[in-house]
Amino acid sequence: MSVLVYAESTEGIYKKAVFEQVSYAHHVAQTLGTDVLALTFGEAGYDQLGTYGANKVLAVKNDLYKDFDAGLYAAAIAKATQNSGAEVIVMAHNPSGRAVAPRLSVLLKAGLVSGAVDYPVIEGNFKVKRGVYSGKAFAYCVVDSPVKIISVTPNATSINENPVEALIEEWDPGLDSNLKKVKVKAVDRIKGKVPLPEAELVVSAGRGLKGPENWGMIEELAEVLGASTACSRPVADSGWRPHYEHVGQTGGTIRPNLYLAIGISGAIQHLAGVNQSKVIAVINTDPEAPFFKAADYGIIGDAFEVVPKLIEAAKKIKQDH
Amino acid sequence: MKILVCISKVPDTTSKITFKDGDTKFKTDNIQFIVNPYDEWYALVRALELKEAAGGSVSIIHVGPAENDPIIRKALAIGADNAFRINAEAKDAYYTAFQIAAHAREEAYDLILVGKETIDFNGSAIGGMLAQMLEMPFESMCSNLQIDDNKLTVEREIEGGKEISEINLPCVVSAKKDLAEQRIPNMRGIMAARTKPLQVLEAQDCEALTHIEKFERLPEKGACKYIDAEHPEELLNLLHNEAKVI
Ligand SMILES: Cc1cc2nc3c(=O)[nH]c(=O)nc-3n(C[C@H](O)[C@H](O)[C@H](O)COP(=O)(O)OP(=O)(O)OC[C@H]3O[C@@H](n4cnc5c(N)ncnc54)[C@H](O)[C@@H]3O)c2cc1C
Numbered sequence: 001m002s003v004l005v006y007a008e009s010t011e012g013i014y015k016k017a018v019f020e021q022v023s024y025a026h027h028v029a030q031t032l033g034t035d036v037l038a039l040t041f042g043e044a045g046y047d048q049l050g051t052y053g054a055n056k057v058l059a060v061k062n063d064l065y066k067d068f069d070a071g072l073y074a075a076a077i078a079k080a081t082q083n084s085g086a087e088v089i090v091m092a093h094n095p096s097g098r099a100v101a102p103r104l105s106v107l108l109k110a111g112l113v114s115g116a117v118d119y120p121v122i123e124g125n126f127k128v129k130r131g132v133y134s135g136k137a138f139a140y141c142v143v144d145s146p147v148k149i150i151s152v153t154p155n156a157t158s159i160n161e162n163p164v165e166a167l168i169e170e171w172d173p174g175l176d177s178n179l180k181k182v183k184v185k186a187v188d189r190i191k192g193k194v195p196l197p198e199a200e201l202v203v204s205a206g207r208g209l210k211g212p213e214n215w216g217m218i219e220e221l222a223e224v225l226g227a228s229t230a231c232s233r234p235v236a237d238s239g240w241r242p243h244y245e246h247v248g249q250t251g252g253t254i255r256p257n258l259y260l261a262i263g264i265s266g267a268i269q270h271l272a273g274v275n276q277s278k279v280i281a282v283i284n285t286d287p288e289a290p291f292f293k294a295a296d297y298g299i300i301g302d303a304f305e306v307v308p309k310l311i312e313a314a315k316k317i318k319q320d321h
Numbered sequence: 322m323k324i325l326v327c328i329s330k331v332p333d334t335t336s337k338i339t340f341k342d343g344d345t346k347f348k349t350d351n352i353q354f355i356v357n358p359y360d361e362w363y364a365l366v367r368a369l370e371l372k373e374a375a376g377g378s379v380s381i382i383h384v385g386p387a388e389n390d391p392i393i394r395k396a397l398a399i400g401a402d403n404a405f406r407i408n409a410e411a412k413d414a415y416y417t418a419f420q421i422a423a424h425a426r427e428e429a430y431d432l433i434l435v436g437k438e439t440i441d442f443n444g445s446a447i448g449g450m451l452a453q454m455l456e457m458p459f460e461s462m463c464s465n466l467q468i469d470d471n472k473l474t475v476e477r478e479i480e481g482g483k484e485i486s487e488i489n490l491p492c493v494v495s496a497k498k499d500l501a502e503q504r505i506p507n508m509r510g511i512m513a514a515r516t517k518p519l520q521v522l523e524a525q526d527c528e529a530l531t532h533i534e535k536f537e538r539l540p541e542k543g544a545c546k547y548i549d550a551e552h553p554e555e556l557l558n559l560l561h562n563e564a565k566v567i
Pocket residue numbers: 205206207208209231232233234235246247248249250251262263264265266267268269270273283284285286289301302303304334358
């Protein structure tokens with residue numbers, strides 16, 4: 001028995017979200033009275049995983065696993081699970097997790113809870129709280145199979161240091177190279193920015209900004225606050241902003257610590273993507289804008305006057321510290 | 322090319338979500354149901370475009386009871402040739418994928434399209450499960466899909482960016498925004514959909530691996546605290562000292 005966590009490295013780096021998942025696995029392992037086994041592909045700072053509670057790291061360095069291939073990765077994780085007798089598998093509910101976890105579920109006939117927002121409750125049965133109805137509600141999902149797979153929503157659970165000296169073991173899953181089916185031709189990552197689902201602070205703007213030429217102040221505010229930027233759907237649809245910034249029912253679902261919405265009306269489809277944010281602040285000229293009903297803090301005012309003042313104030317605070 | 326598109330039934334995006342029977346069931350009173358947007362706008366439309374360009378057929382499949390037939394007709398109105406309904410409640414993702422896989426094995430499709438996720442259950446699971454059950458490659462969250470001969474090239478979402486990759490048919494692809502442009506069904510399509518074949522299939526035996534015990538609504542927000550527009554710096558103070566998020 002143990003808890004297995006798939007620790008994804010991105011170009012040799014472990015992102016913050018990975019430490020959330022290792023901390024999550026550690027929490028589950030403590031509850032079950034067992035240890036944490038991390039599986040990782042490629043060279044990376046393996047020791048870091050120990051900081052958050054991984055007792056052992058299985059490092060797959062074989063070139064076959066260099067590029068992401070959901071089928072191949074799932075087969076490797078399945079093998080590690082069987083070898084170690086792991087009963088719970090933890091990974092991120094991010095694009096890789098969404099591709100790997102369902103395949104793994106079939107390979108191991110293990111029930112999958114995707115998009116978990118809290119630790120499992122293990123009392124009589126094994127249940128995990130997850131988001132449903134695009135952020136409008138939660139469900140307690142019970143896993144009835146002996147092996148359980150949980151993909152965890154980024155930024156939903158905390159990073160905890162549980163330092164242990166991780167035992168690092170190079171491991172080759174010994175799979176047939178025919179299992180590799182995907183040929184990766186090009187990878188294009190946005191440089192220097194925190195991906196939106198991982199961002200703790202998000203500054204977002206909508207059609208109230210009038211045009212793409214006015215986004216300078218939004219980017220500047222985001223920069224001084226150390227936030228990522230997002231937008232409403234019509235803004236992305238009009239090509240004012242890139243599509244990956246679009247949040248809502250048909251865009252990304254995020255749950256940052258702060259969502260600051262500027263010139264966004266707060267339509268129900270927009271709220272669906274952001275209403276699990278810990279704190280919501282809204283700037284809008286219209287006191288009747290529905291967003292204020294979902295907000296913790298509100299400023300009724302013109303973005304073109306309020307935002308420059310906010311930038312000045314934020315810069316001043318930064319200087320004073 | 323023989324294409325299968327998996328469609329699901331979800332509450333309209335404006336729906337207020339409430340529960341009944343001690344929060345164990347979704348309350349469907351006054352709810353309008355639609356085809357899951359990812360399935361209809363992107364997966365189905367891209368399938369139709371591929372057929373229009375290179376010939377073949379587009380079938381749709383849905384796992385659900387007879388009361389869901391109007392949703393299937395809606396998808397047929399957009400342009401699919403025929404439909405299959407597997408007569409069973411979609412118990413969980415594994416159960417649902419199992420039913421679709423059983424059908425797909427018989428029909429030998431070249432390409433199976435699903436949505437990125439349903440907007441009610443948000444599982445993002447059925448596509449990958451289906452691919453594994455059929456031992457096919459799976460490209461998830463695709464925003465572009467081109468086919469050349471037997472080779473499929475996609476642009477798919479990855480953490481913090483995108484990837485371009487290639488796989489061979491047959492395969493499973495999950496659709497996200499931009500894979501195609503939404504189409505509005507016209508009168509002719511709606512009329513034609515009434516008489517298109519909708520075949521009902523019996524479900525196979527399969528145990529679900531998970532079940533939902535209870536739902537919970539989002540905690541109520543307290544009243545919004547307003548800050549004078551002349552002094553937005555007060556917002557930063559509150560976010561720092563009171564909310565402690567910056
Ligand atoms: C099926 C479906 C799915 C959808 N999915 C999504 C989705 O995923 N994400 C999404 O965002 N939308 C989605 N929508 C669209 C959604 O319904 C709204 O139309 C959209 O969110 C509105 O965007 P907006 O708030 O930027 O623009 P508007 O509704 O035009 O609102 C602009 C706001 O800016 C305010 N404003 C104007 N000038 C200023 C100023 N100078 N300073 C401050 N405030 C100002 C106005 O008072 C107004 O409240 C979907 C719609 C449908 C039907």
